[in-house]
Amino acid sequence: MTTLPNPQDLTRSKLAQTSAGVHALVRQRWSPRSFSSREVHPDDLKLMLDAARWAASCFNEQPWRFIVGANPRTATYKKLLECLVEANRQWAKAAPVLMLTLGKRTFTHNAKPNHYGLHDAGLALAGVMLQATSMGIFVHGMGGFEHEKARTAFAIPDDYEMGAAVAIGYLGDLSGLTGKTLDQELAPRTRKPLEEIAFEDSFGQALAL
Amino acid sequence: MTTLPNPQDLTRSKLAQTSAGVHALVRQRWSPRSFSSREVHPDDLKLMLDAARWAASCFNEQPWRFIVGANPRTATYKKLLECLVEANRQWAKAAPVLMLTLGKRTFTHNAKPNHYGLHDAGLALAGVMLQATSMGIFVHGMGGFEHEKARTAFAIPDDYEMGAAVAIGYLGDLSGLTGKTLDQELAPRTRKPLEEIAFEDSFGQALAL
Numbered sequence: 001m002t003t004l005p006n007p008q009d010l011t012r013s014k015l016a017q018t019s020a021g022v023h024a025l026v027r028q029r030w031s032p033r034s035f036s037s038r039e040v041h042p043d044d045l046k047l048m049l050d051a052a053r054w055a056a057s058c059f060n061e062q063p064w065r066f067i068v069g070a071n072p073r074t075a076t077y078k079k080l081l082e083c084l085v086e087a088n089r090q091w092a093k094a095a096p097v098l099m100l101t102l103g104k105r106t107f108t109h110n111a112k113p114n115h116y117g118l119h120d121a122g123l124a125l126a127g128v129m130l131q132a133t134s135m136g137i138f139v140h141g142m143g144g145f146e147h148e149k150a151r152t153a154f155a156i157p158d159d160y161e162m163g164a165a166v167a168i169g170y171l172g173d174l175s176g177l178t179g180k181t182l183d184q185e186l187a188p189r190t191r192k193p194l195e196e197i198a199f200e201d202s203f204g205q206a207l208a209l
Numbered sequence: 210m211t212t213l214p215n216p217q218d219l220t221r222s223k224l225a226q227t228s229a230g231v232h233a234l235v236r237q238r239w240s241p242r243s244f245s246s247r248e249v250h251p252d253d254l255k256l257m258l259d260a261a262r263w264a265a266s267c268f269n270e271q272p273w274r275f276i277v278g279a280n281p282r283t284a285t286y287k288k289l290l291e292c293l294v295e296a297n298r299q300w301a302k303a304a305p306v307l308m309l310t311l312g313k314r315t316f317t318h319n320a321k322p323n324h325y326g327l328h329d330a331g332l333a334l335a336g337v338m339l340q341a342t343s344m345g346i347f348v349h350g351m352g353g354f355e356h357e358k359a360r361t362a363f364a365i366p367d368d369y370e371m372g373a374a375v376a377i378g379y380l381g382d383l384s385g386l387t388g389k390t391l392d393q394e395l396a397p398r399t400r401k402p403l404e405e406i407a408f409e410d411s412f413g414q415a416l417a418l
Contacts, residue, residue, distance in 0.1 A: 016263040018259050018260070018262075018263060019255065019256060019259050021252075021256045022256055022259050022260050022263070022340060023234075023260065023339060023340055023343045025232075025234070025339060026260045026263055026336060026339060026340065027263070029263070029265075030265075031265050042418040043230075043418075045418060046228065046403070046418050047228060047230045047231055049403055049406075049407050049416075050227050050228050050231050050403065051227070051231050051232065051235045052406075053227075053400045053401070053403060053406065054225040054227060054231070054235055054236075054238070054398075054400060055335070056238075056240050056338070056349075056350055058350075058352040058373075059352070060399070062400060062401050062406065064406060065406050065407075065408065065412070066406060066407045066408065066416075067408050067409065067412065068407055068408065068409055068416050069409070070409070070416070070418060074409065075409075075410060076409040076410055102412075103328075115327075115352060115371075116327075116331075116352050116373070118324075118325075118327050118328040118331070119312075119327040119328060119330060119331040119334075119372060119373065120331060121328060121331070122325075122327070122328040122329060122330070122331025122332045122334075122335070123331045123332070123334060123335050123338075125328075125331075125332060126264070126331070126332050126335030126336070126339075127235060127335070129265070129332075129335075130232060130234060130235060130335075130339060131231060131232055131235065134232045140265075141265055141267075142267075143267040143268070143324060143325050154408075154410075154411050154412050155411045155412050156412045157412060160412070162324075163328060164267075164325070164328065189263075190269070191262045191263060191271060192262070192271050194255070194258055194259065194262060197258075197261075197262065197271065197273060197274050197275060198258050198274075198275045198277055199274065199275065199276050199277065199363075200276065200277055200278070200279070200283065200284075200285040201284060201285055201363075202363050202364045203274070203276065203311075203363050203364050203365045203366060203369070204364075207258075207275075207277050207279070209251040209252075209254060209255045209279060
């Protein structure tokens with residue numbers, strides 16, 4: 001039987017292979033499936049949400065909203081867990097915090113559609129991630145949940161679009177993971193090369209820097 | 210005539226009024242309209258894009274794309290400037306880098322709609338912001354540009370949604386700003402209180418932490 005890496009070794013192997021000079025908080029952030037049962041202190045959760053609050057948004061609309069299950073004993077946590085697809089629930093149930101992000105579809109000042117509702121919810125989630133990473137806490141965003149079930153469960157108005165389900169907690173050991181989930185956890189991280197995502201002159205034309 | 214604050218004083222007055230404990234990179238980030246003509250080194254721009262590359266995305270799709278005008282002499286910069294609405298062009302023309310972000314509408318692995326294209330483009334833009342802030346560089350995202358004009362100008366395929374126009378550079382003095390733009394630059398930063406954005410049990414029910 002193969003020996004599983006411990007959380008420290010896993011963290012090391014998951015460091016983003018960035019150019020030298022990219023900030024440590026970028027290099028250290030990744031989305032684990034192996035969470036410890038250690039709870040996240042409410043004060044720390046508050047810092048993450050405060051970091052989200054100060055994100056940029058179009059017209060300073062602040063279209064982000066968060067539905068937060070601050071610990072596994074809350075009704076919110078239980079309902080969020082129920083909304084996840086099975087493959088996510090399997091590992092996310094170990095995370096001590098579950099959250100759902102939303103993006104407002106319209107501007108409050110004129111009721112017109114806001115193209116940036118979800119975009120800016122993404123910026124705010126990045127604030128949660130930055131703050132969490134700086135405190136040794138990990139954040140895993142998920143699209144795999146039943147959007148309409150969540151809407152009903154939390155009486156979410158139509159004016160708010162579903163963002164991401166989010167698992168938050170400390171890294172745990174890998175013994176709770178099996179099969180494909182374990183394979184994903186151990187797999188090297190990959191990203192497209194810069195020339196496939198950064199262009200100049202016209203779309204698809206690699207940026208020369 | 211009122212004396213305008215210098216960039217250092219402005220930066221101080223723009224510090225986010227977060228709880229103690231929120232990371233300095235969150236506190237220090239804001240979206241200025243007063244840019245210096247000092248150019249951003251291509252290596253630094255590359256670090257920002259590399260930080261973006263390592264963002265999280267749904268199914269690791271990496272739906273973000275960037276069209277980058279790395280300095281004011283490039284055709285890309287000039288075209289991007291032309292696409293901005295006048296109110297933004299007025300101040301953004303001083304920024305040495307202009308960029309446009311895009312989000313892919315479909316998953317590459319199965320061609321199905323990706324609900325998270327723009328959301329994840331927001332996460333990637335947050336990576337640009339984090340890296341920039343850590344290097345003393347400022348980033349200002351804008352929704353105010355002619356989306357269809359930009360699509361044509363850069364031959365952007367329909368499968369990509371318009372994200373944000375982005376101005377990047379060092380802080381300059383305020384002497385180039387007038388009227389409403391100057392007022393906006395001097396205005397205190399504001400955010401909704403946490404109880405208006407973080408809920409539990411059901412939408413609108415303030416989270417108790």
